[in-house]
Amino acid sequence: MFTGIVTAVGRVRRLERAGAVWRLEVDTLALEREDARVGESVAVQGVCLTAVAWDEAGFRADLAPETLRCTTLGRLRPGSPVNLERALRPADRLGGHLVTGHVDAVAKVDALERDARGIGGEAARLRVRLPPALARYVAPKGSVCVDGVSLTVQRVRGEAFEAQLVPHTLAVTTLGRLRPGDACNVEVDLVARYVERLLAWRAEEGDG
Numbered sequence: 452m453f454t455g456i457v458t459a460v461g462r463v464r465r466l467e468r469a470g471a472v473w474r475l476e477v478d479t480l481a482l483e484r485e486d487a488r489v490g491e492s493v494a495v496q497g498v499c500l501t502a503v504a505w506d507e508a509g510f511r512a513d514l515a516p517e518t519l520r521c522t523t524l525g526r527l528r529p530g531s532p533v534n535l536e537r538a539l540r541p542a543d544r545l546g547g548h549l550v551t552g553h554v555d556a557v558a559k560v561d562a563l564e565r566d567a568r569g570i571g572g573e574a575a576r577l578r579v580r581l582p583p584a585l586a587r588y589v590a591p592k593g594s595v596c597v598d599g600v601s602l603t604v605q606r607v608r609g610e611a612f613e614a615q616l617v618p619h620t621l622a623v624t625t626l627g628r629l630r631p632g633d634a635c636n637v638e639v640d641l642v643a644r645y646v647e648r649l650l651a652w653r654a655e656e657g658d659g
Contacts, residue, residue, distance in 0.1 A: 453494045455547035455594075457534040458483060461495075463527045463631050473519060473526070475500070479511040482535055484581025492538040492552065496625075497599035497636040498553025515562050521600075522554045523634050532625045534599040547601025548594035556582045557590045558597075558637045560629045561611055572618030576600060577602070577626065578611055579635060586610040588639035588647070596638040600624050 461479030468474075477495065484505075492499050493510065500512035516541050519525035527533065539545070561578040562630060579587065589595055589612050604613040621627035629635065 452539045453466040453492075453536050453552055453599075453646055454539055454545055455497075455550045455596045455599065457536055457600055459535045460532050460623065460625060461472050461535050463531045463533060464509065466527050467472070469513070469634060471516075473516075473525075474511060475514055476506075476509065476511045476532060479535055479537070480508065482509075482531065483537065487537075494529075494534075494536040494538075494550070494599050495531050496554045497550070497552065497596055498524055498554055499640060501621050515572050520587075521557070523557055523595075530614065532628065533620040536599060548596075550596045550599075550601065550638060552640060553638065554636045555588075555638050556585050558585075560631055560633045560635055562631055563616075563627075563629050573621065573634075574618055575581070575616040575621060575627065576613055576627065577603075577616055578613045579637065580611045581637065582601070583610055585637070585639060588643040590643070593643070594640045598635050600623060600626055637653065654658060 459479050461477040464476040464478045466473060466475050487505050489503060489504055493502050502510040502512055504511040514524060559580050561580050564576045566574045583617040589607055591603055591604055591607055595604055604612050604633055605615055606613040616626055
């Protein structure tokens, strides 16, 4: 489980096929390493991966073909920047929202509009277009995770939503590098999915 609060931006060292899986190696000197161990979860661009090895420069994770199919990780190249977050500990502050690292869909960036009037530096407005089946889970003032970053939804228009990116988010994540037409990993709020399931279950019980 994660919070969507990115703690470091790493860079891809290598992504290559290794038998039945793909091997991703990420360099990240900025990622906090206390108690880092083999087998723990690390979110890479919002995707929960298992670290199978650590070294002085970073870590390695294995990717199944399904992960490459359902996320943007297969599009990474050596040198690509990636948002990173280690798994949430019970005593940690929940600064964002509950994020599983199980990407719901690859969505498309409609726009990233810069605004130099942001307090503390340049801000931006991000607009993302969702697959139709996913749009119903996103609501104004709700939460959504884009490439591993917890965002508050400002506006929903049809299948697209908008979120404000404050200067700090632009400075410490990869979101400021997005361009119209780019693909991004999206995970909707976990609570929305459970509410929908609960309502569906109650409706089924009523029909019975």
